[in-house]
Ligand SMILES: Nc1nc2c(ncn2[C@@H]2O[C@H](COP(=O)(O)OP(=O)(O)OP(=O)(O)O)[C@@H](O)[C@H]2O)c(=O)[nH]1
């Protein structure tokens with residue numbers, strides 16, 4: 073059969089090969105999941121692309137064991153039920169909002185995530201750090217992409233501030249409306265590389281995606297001047313091939329992206345602070361002016377930015393709350409309900 077596309081072009085890496093037995097390699101074939109909806113998967117092998125109906129058994133699996141966009145699967149052609157998920161290199165997921173937050177898979181095997189913000193009111197250190205933590209926790213390499221560089225005369229300020237957040241993360245500034253933007257991003261979009269874009273509404277994700285894809289695939293919305301926020305316009309969940317050879321995963325709903333329990337990611341963004349905190353006198357130091365706190369001392373010496381420490385502690389607290397499982401949350405709520413009841417009883421007693 074003639075090849076439509078090679079496995080390398082699809083993003084296959086030798087490391088995936090190691091997860092398959094010789095028998096599996098001979099008996100079946102691997103395919104990449106290019107799209108997912110409620111009823112089916114869009115699968116691509118070297119030779120064919122087809123829609124595979126969703127299987128009932130997936131519904132009984134935990135969310136993270138179900139196939140998602142970017143996944144590699146092994147299967148025997150024309151043999152329903154053989155589809156097997158290969159171990160992932162990375163996994164982007166989000167915790168949906170609501171009282172009982174459940175993780176929702178966004179994409180697997182993404183190599184690079186473009187953390188998109190713009191050189192205007194959207195630029196926010198804490199938000200960028202949150203995205204950095206998410207990317208690093210998910211096993212994806214982050215790149216900070218600052219759009220609308222054409223609308224500011226403070227290009228250096230934005231570049232330096234973004235770079236100061238995490239030294240080893242590349243920072244690029246660009247005008248997403250300009251053709252040059254695709255060339256700037258080429259190191260991460262060439263053959264077989266998979267990228268995803270994260271960022272608030274209106275920062276230029278759709279514009280950038282269209283720039284990379286070379287046509288107007290997704291509609292863009294006009295930005296509201298007052299708050300530097302635009303309307304949400306992206307809807308599909310799929311991977312699309314970039315003419316340069318890479319892939320873009322289009323992931324909607326990023327505005328609700330929450331940190332989840334990305335505790336390791338937070339530690340990696342603030343690795344210098346984590347290192348320094350080891351020198352605090354007490355193991356349970358809460359780094360807020362406690363005796364013998366190495367962070368407070370570094371702040372006093374002018375070696376550490378107090379705001380950065382505050383942002384680190386805030387993100388850490390968020391991950392601790394996210395780590396609490398549902399049972400713990402319920403217990404906390406029950407405990408709280410008890411306190412309220414006791415207080416009420418005491419009040420009633422007083423009234424008598
Ligand atoms: N001047 C300038 N305008 C830009 C740039 N990037 C995006 N825009 C404009 O900003 C507006 C919002 O861009 P979108 O691409 O729709 O933003 P988005 O991030 O996809 O927004 P959502 O789809 O809501 O998540 C559009 O009017 C774009 O033309 C840029 O680098 N420079």
Ligand SMILES: [Zn+2]
Nearest residue numbers: 352357359365
């Ligand atoms: Zn301390």
